[in-house]
Amino acid sequence: MTTKKNTAVSESAGTRASVARRSADQAPKSRAATSAVTVKPVANAIRILRYLTQTGAPERAADIARHLSINPSTCFNILRTLVAEDVVDFNALSKTYSAGLGLARLVEQLVTQGQRLQLAAPPMQDLAAEFGVTVTLWRRLGADRIVLVSSESSPTDLHIDMPAGQRLPILMGASGRLFAARLGLTDEQLREEFEQLRWARPISLETYVREVNRARRRGWASDDGYFATGVMAIAAAVCDKSDNIAFTVSTVMIRGDRGEAQVEALGEAVRDLAHRLESVLF
Template structure:
C-alpha cells in the first residue's frame, strides 16, 4: 500500500500520558532500572494482535481490544503503514499485517537456519578438544551477546546461557575487537578502566595480549574474566574484514599445557574461518 494513503488520514491529538514508565519487574534478565517505552510496547501489541487475528481490523476496534488510546493507536498504525509492516485498505479503512513484517520474520528464520548449520561444526570441535564452544555476536558498538553454545558430550563442560551480554572489550573476544577498533591509546585506556576483571590486570598487559591476538589470529583470556576459566576466541569476519561474530572455547583453567593451548587456538581460528561461509 502506498505511504501517501495512510498519511492522507486525519491526524488526531496524541495521548498525553508519559512516554516511558519504570518497569524493573518486567526485565528479569535486564538492568534493574529498565523502562518500558509505551508507544513501542503498544506497537508490538498491535503487530501481535494483527498477526494472531489474521483478518483486517479497523483502528477503533484495535484500540478498544488492546485498551490503547484511540488517537495513539491511530498514529502508531499510520507509522507502521509507513514502515511497510502493516497494510491499510483505504476503502474498508482496515489494517492488516503487511508484507514487510513477513520479510522481517523471513530474515530471522534465515539467521536461525544459519545457526543450525554452524552447530555441527561447533559440536565437532567441542567433542575433539573436550571444551564448550560458544558463538558471540556483536551487538551495537559496545556489547556482544551469546548466541548459542555446544558442549563436549563426554567431558566436564561449563554452562553458558544464551542471551548473556558482555562489554565488547571483555574476555578473549574483547582482545579481538580491541585489535580492530580505531581507538587512540587514551580512548582505549578509558574503555579499559570501565572493565571489571576477577583477576587484576594492567592496561599494559592487556595491550600485549591484544597485539598477540592481532599477530596470531586468536586470543586468550586466562582467568581474568571468570574465576578458574580459560577462554580462547577467534573472529568470524564479513567480506570487509569486520568482526560480526566471535567463536570461543571455554575450559577449566590450568588443565592444558602451553602447546595444547596453542593447538586449540589454531583450531578455533580455523573454525572461525569456516563459519564465515556459513554465517555471513
C-alpha cells in the same frame, strides 16, 4: 564444569556461579547498558503488531486504538510509521490496517538464522571433541553487548557448562579483545570502557592493550583466567559480508591444563573454525 566424579560437583557449581556473577555484575556498568526502561512508543508498536497478527483481520485505526487503550492520534502515527516500514499494510479503500508482508519476511529471516545456527553445531562439536574443550558461539547484541547463542561440550568426562542467553559487555573476555581491535575506539574511550569492567583477577590496561594488539596480529585472542577464575578462553571473530564482527566463536577450558604449544594449536584451530562458520552463518 561438570564431571562424572562426585567430588567435582561443588567445583562445577562454583565455576558456573562465578561465570554468572561476572555476567550479572557487568550489567549496570556498561556505557550503553539500560535498566528496566520502557520506551512507550516502541512498546505500543509491538502491541499493535501483536494485535494485528492475532486478529488476522483488517482493523481500522480507531478500533485498534480502542482495543489497546492507545491515544487515537498516537495510534495513527505509529500505524503510519509501520506502513512506511513495510511491516503493516494499509487498505486505502476500507481505511483498514493488517499485518504486512514485511513482517512475514522478518519472521522468515529469524527462522533462517535459527537454521543456520543449527548448521554451525557440527563443526563446533568436531572441535570440542578433537581438543576436549567447550565451544561457544556469541552474537553481537547492539553496540555494547554479546550474547551466548550456542554451546557444544566435549564428549569427554570433563567440560564447562555455559547456558545460552548469557550476556557480557562487548569488551569482556577473549571475545572482547577481538572487538577492541576492531571498534576504532580512541585511547581515552578504551580507557573509560575498560575501567567499568570487573575482572575475576586484576589486569592492567597496558596488559589488556598488549593482548588486543596480539589478537590483531594472529587472528585469535585469549583470556587467561581474567574473566572467570580458573577458566581460560580462546576466541576468534566470525565476520559478516561487510567484514564486521557479527559473532565470535570461543573455546573454554580449565586454566593451566595445556602447554603453550597446545594453546597456540588450539588458537589456530579456533581461527580456522571461525572462517568456516562465516560460510555457514552468512
